[in-house]
């Protein structure tokens with residue numbers, strides 16, 4: 001499904017409202033959201049974070065955020081089978097209704113409700129990282145070295161270098177929500193609040209079991225952005 005298109009399409013008679021969920025996402029510890037090379041590579045070199053191609057500043061891709069929120073909701077609701085995301089497409093399944101049934105193009109659930117935007121640095125965070133880069137020479141990130149200890153010899157092998165966005169860095173979190181006629185608005189708000197609580201107790205990106213990726217979402221607000229008159 002083409003997420004992000006036809007969002008405010010008035011020709012769709014079933015769309016009732018579009019909400020914008022906004023929050024400030026703070027990295028409580030260093031965060032590593034990278035290009036999927038989080039497997040343990042002996043002698044692996046840089047494990048970079050994802051950066052904007054023009055500014056080189058780090059950001060949190062909507063796809064990574066969506067994956068994390070989805071898997072947390074699946075865990076909370078006991079959904080998903082054999083390590084695969086839920087594809088049941090049942091009207092009672094909020095994972096499938098809000099996130100879309102996994103790899104199931106034909107269903108009756110109407111389009112995906114949750115649209116996770118790329119989360120970019122707040123202005124303050126951008127300034128701080130640019131300033132820090134001038135003194136540290138590091139490119140808006142920290143480098144975390146993780147020693148790998150050989151279990152047989154107890155000797156440290158090649159250290160693994162992982163880039164992380166430093167603790168304290170803040171991003172603008174934005175989640176678009178399509179509300180269709182017949183949707184349970186109360187349940188949608190409740191689900192959003194629940195996911196925000198869950199993510200703060202879990203981790204985003206790689207290395208979550210080794211101290212990375214702890215985040216906090218503050219200043220949560222849900223605005224009705226369409227139709228505009230309802231503000």
Ligand SMILES: [Zn+2]
Pocket residue numbers: 079086087088089090093094095096097101
């Ligand atoms: Zn499902």
